[in-house]
Amino acid sequence: MIYKVFYQELPYEVPVRERTKSLYIEADAEKDVRIKLKDRNYNIEFIHPLDPAHLEYEKQSEHFAVESV
Template sequence: MIYKVYYQDTKVRNPKREQTHVLYLEAADEVAARAAVEANTPYNIEFIQALEGNHLAYEQENAEFTLTEF
């Protein structure tokens, strides 16, 4: 399944909506997605959203849609 991970670049500062970034990740489940991001980045994860069906198709039309591999 593909997950959309909302994150901040650092865990030091308080999260600000304007500084939220997104990455797309393929993983078995949400727990595996969180573990992969935490093990390979210094990011502060805000939210992980599963993408499927029409929502996934819409996100894939976005020019910024690329799957991140660690």
């Protein structure tokens, strides 16, 4: 399953919408996403599993790229 992860680059940074970034990652569960991103030291705000319709919508974006971890 593909997950969309919303995060702040600095772990101590207060979440502010304008500075929130996102990435896409493939994993079996939300727990696996957190394990895969643990070494990046991100302040993860939200992890959203993408259903097939939402995934197709996200693929239309020029910024869509699934991270390989």
